[in-house]
Amino acid sequence: MLGLQNEREWQAFCDTVLAQPALANDPRFNANFKRVEHRAALRELIVQAFATLDLDAVMQRLDRAQIANARVNDMQGVWDHPQLKARQRWRQVQTSAGSVPSLLPPATSNAFSPRMDPVPALGEHTEQLLAELGLPAERIAHLRAAGAI
Secondary structure: OOOOOOHHHHHHHHHHHHOEEEHOOOOOOOHHHHHOHHHHHHHHHHHHHHHHHHHHHHHHHHHOOOOOOOOOOOOOHHHOOOHHHHHEEEEEEEEEOOEEEEEOOOOOOOEEEOOOOOOOOOOOHHHHHHHHHHOOOOHHHHHHHOOOO
């Protein structure tokens, strides 16, 4: 996914990222509404320019052009993210299927440590929660007998 915010970024994108400065003044692309109108042709030019580059090279060019960008990780990328490891954000949490990695909540406090309890099995706490919500034991038993819970 790619989006540029303004004409300064369009010029920098053509100059620094695509290494095609003349493209900025191409009559098909010299205004945002024209770029939208000729999106397919512009996409093909961008794909061609990026074809020989890896992700790191594209991001370096975007950084040099001062165009905001970020990598979108797949799950393996999240699990392997060096910042999450360096900040020790991962904990192991028990489930009925075994131990799984789980991220700590994003906000931290020196006043407390977040609870990272085991993940309940399906239905494990249903009756307790229904009772806390005010359902009488007879109604809960009826729901269980009916197969609703």
